[in-house]
Amino acid sequence: MSPKLGYIGLGLMGRPIALNLLKAGYSVAVYARRDASLTAVTDAGACDYPSAKQLAQHCDIIFTNVSDSGDVEEVVLGDNGIIMGARPGSIVIDMSTISPMVTRHIATQLENKGIEMLDAPVSGGTQGAIDATLSIMIGGKAEIFEKVLPLLQVIGKNIIYIGDHGAGQVTKACNQLVVAQSMAAIGEAFILARASGVDPSKVRQALLGGFAGSRILEAHGQRMLDENFEPGFKAGLHQKDMGIVLQTAEQLGIKLPGAELVSRYLDQLVEQGGAELDSSALVKQLEALAGIKIKT
Amino acid sequence: MSPKLGYIGLGLMGRPIALNLLKAGYSVAVYARRDASLTAVTDAGACDYPSAKQLAQHCDIIFTNVSDSGDVEEVVLGDNGIIMGARPGSIVIDMSTISPMVTRHIATQLENKGIEMLDAPVSGGTQGAIDATLSIMIGGKAEIFEKVLPLLQVIGKNIIYIGDHGAGQVTKACNQLVVAQSMAAIGEAFILARASGVDPSKVRQALLGGFAGSRILEAHGQRMLDENFEPGFKAGLHQKDMGIVLQTAEQLGIKLPGAELVSRYLDQLVEQGGAELDSSALVKQLEALAGIKIKT
Numbered sequence: 001m002s003p004k005l006g007y008i009g010l011g012l013m014g015r016p017i018a019l020n021l022l023k024a025g026y027s028v029a030v031y032a033r034r035d036a037s038l039t040a041v042t043d044a045g046a047c048d049y050p051s052a053k054q055l056a057q058h059c060d061i062i063f064t065n066v067s068d069s070g071d072v073e074e075v076v077l078g079d080n081g082i083i084m085g086a087r088p089g090s091i092v093i094d095m096s097t098i099s100p101m102v103t104r105h106i107a108t109q110l111e112n113k114g115i116e117m118l119d120a121p122v123s124g125g126t127q128g129a130i131d132a133t134l135s136i137m138i139g140g141k142a143e144i145f146e147k148v149l150p151l152l153q154v155i156g157k158n159i160i161y162i163g164d165h166g167a168g169q170v171t172k173a174c175n176q177l178v179v180a181q182s183m184a185a186i187g188e189a190f191i192l193a194r195a196s197g198v199d200p201s202k203v204r205q206a207l208l209g210g211f212a213g214s215r216i217l218e219a220h221g222q223r224m225l226d227e228n229f230e231p232g233f234k235a236g237l238h239q240k241d242m243g244i245v246l247q248t249a250e251q252l253g254i255k256l257p258g259a260e261l262v263s264r265y266l267d268q269l270v271e272q273g274g275a276e277l278d279s280s281a282l283v284k285q286l287e288a289l290a291g292i293k294i295k296t
Numbered sequence: 297m298s299p300k301l302g303y304i305g306l307g308l309m310g311r312p313i314a315l316n317l318l319k320a321g322y323s324v325a326v327y328a329r330r331d332a333s334l335t336a337v338t339d340a341g342a343c344d345y346p347s348a349k350q351l352a353q354h355c356d357i358i359f360t361n362v363s364d365s366g367d368v369e370e371v372v373l374g375d376n377g378i379i380m381g382a383r384p385g386s387i388v389i390d391m392s393t394i395s396p397m398v399t400r401h402i403a404t405q406l407e408n409k410g411i412e413m414l415d416a417p418v419s420g421g422t423q424g425a426i427d428a429t430l431s432i433m434i435g436g437k438a439e440i441f442e443k444v445l446p447l448l449q450v451i452g453k454n455i456i457y458i459g460d461h462g463a464g465q466v467t468k469a470c471n472q473l474v475v476a477q478s479m480a481a482i483g484e485a486f487i488l489a490r491a492s493g494v495d496p497s498k499v500r501q502a503l504l505g506g507f508a509g510s511r512i513l514e515a516h517g518q519r520m521l522d523e524n525f526e527p528g529f530k531a532g533l534h535q536k537d538m539g540i541v542l543q544t545a546e547q548l549g550i551k552l553p554g555a556e557l558v559s560r561y562l563d564q565l566v567e568q569g570g571a572e573l574d575s576s577a578l579v580k581q582l583e584a585l586a587g588i589k590i591k592t
Contacts, residue, residue, distance in 0.1 A: 175485075
């Protein structure tokens with residue numbers, strides 16, 4: 001029999017994912033703290049519950065997709081959280097991007113009640129969620145991963161089991177670190193070009209054909225050339241994710257100087273009111289440092 | 297009539313390029329400061345001259361491919377240099393990676409004698425030179441570029457005219473900056489993974505499928521996982537190229553903090569005797585900082 005699904009958190013990512021699950025014929029129950037988020041999914045056939053606890057009482061597999069570590073803790077471990085309603089043997093799949101340490105803590109609490117958990121953060125943005133082409137990075141028990149894989153294949157494409165609890169979150173942190181530093185490097189290259197009187201769009205074109213070629217150069221490079229900072233992926237969220245990177249590094253006692261550097265750019269950008277811009281707008285900080293604009 | 301070619305500098309890049317020109321049926325004269333470099337190309341039909349000046353007297357188009365700014369200045373502007381022998385209307389194509397400022401100076405000196413110049417640094421390494429798949433970034437007059445394009449198509453694949461004198465060198469500097477910073481970012485990601493108890497090879501695999509995917513992650517990421525630092529592209533040369541980046545930035549009065557950071561890693565690596573390693577060995581500096589190795 002098809003499992004009964006629950007989806008908690010119907011934001012820019014959660015809503016299209018829940019809709020894809022409904023479209024695939026699954027029964028989906030939903031809970032969202034903001035009523036406004038619900039209409040699109042209840043119109044598509046989802047039933048809604050007034051709390052995560054009540055939703056959990058009626059579901060076999062429960063997705064969570066909220067903003068940060070504290071939100072996941074509340075919705076899973078809180079007084080009206082999943083842990084209060086879920087049956088032993090049910091599975092929580094957390095698609096939020098949160099701290100690997102917090103993930104491990106939550107997984108342990110759930111395990112004490114016989115509830116399984118996977119961390120399953122994604123990359124690919126709202127468009128990837130709509131198109132069901134998300135990359136999904138999985139941490140948790142391999143046998144639980146195998147069990148839910150058909151479900152994940154409904155909503156994503158590049159689905160990789162990484163390792164034990166938290167491993168998906170660590171991978172996502174690595175992803176965000178590489179993306180942020182790559183954007184900053186491309187920004188420096190374009191600034192060097194412009195300051196030298198060379199057209200940065202030609203530089204982008206030349207570099208794409210060689211070893212420096214990357215999806216970030218392709219997509220975010222073009223954004224920088226056009227000064228098009230419509231999100232995409234918001235600077236405020238990337239700042240939060242770099243916070244997870246640095247906090248994790250600190251807890252592990254390791255130094256990541258490049259991550260620290262770009263994290264400061266995102267902090268500055270957000271302080272200056274840029275939280276809602278695409279995170280590639282961090283190039284503005286580099287432009288300010290150099291006293292020169294990439295776009296003429 | 298087919299132009300008579302000259303090739304000066306028969307190192308790891310120059311030799312295979314000259315051989316490809318010979319293979320395509322061109323008459324190629326050569327000059328190398330080290331006799332040992334000559335045999336392979338004279339065996340293939342090149343005639344050699346005892347100085348750049350004498351070579352230039354017999355050639356229409358002269359390639360230079362030497363180590364740094366000073367070498368190009370000597371071989372082009374020196375007492376026995378190209379400028380002393382070349383006829384007005386002949387063309388110098390400098391494939392070395394040198395300072396954009398020095399390039400502009402040399403181009404001006406040559407122009408005063410009616411000699412044309414293009415800066416044409418390449419990326420793709422020795423293998424790209426052998427396979428004739430080099431990326432070539434061109435600065436100089438567009439009409440001179442058009443004239444020699446068929447010749448460049450014999451030795452490269454992704455051939456892009458960027459702009460005026462020095463624009464090719466600026467683009468190469470941008471390329472080296474992006475490559476170095478991308479390698480450092482991937483190194484940080486792998487260190488974060490390993491310190492978290494997560495397999496970095498799984499992280500590489502997951503990231504390749506998403507927005508963080510790049511050729512550097514593909515190739516140099518694998519090198520880091522294997523601790524395989526057989527060059528490839530030598531750290532000593534990448535250090536030199538980052539020196540060009542920072543010197544150019546300084547002359548332009550701009551700050552490039554990411555370039556400064558990775559440049560220090562390359563300096564330290566070379567100081568510690570790593571000049572002949574692949575430049576991705578800069579990750580050793582990050583491992584030392586973190587007190588952890590990527591490869592178990």
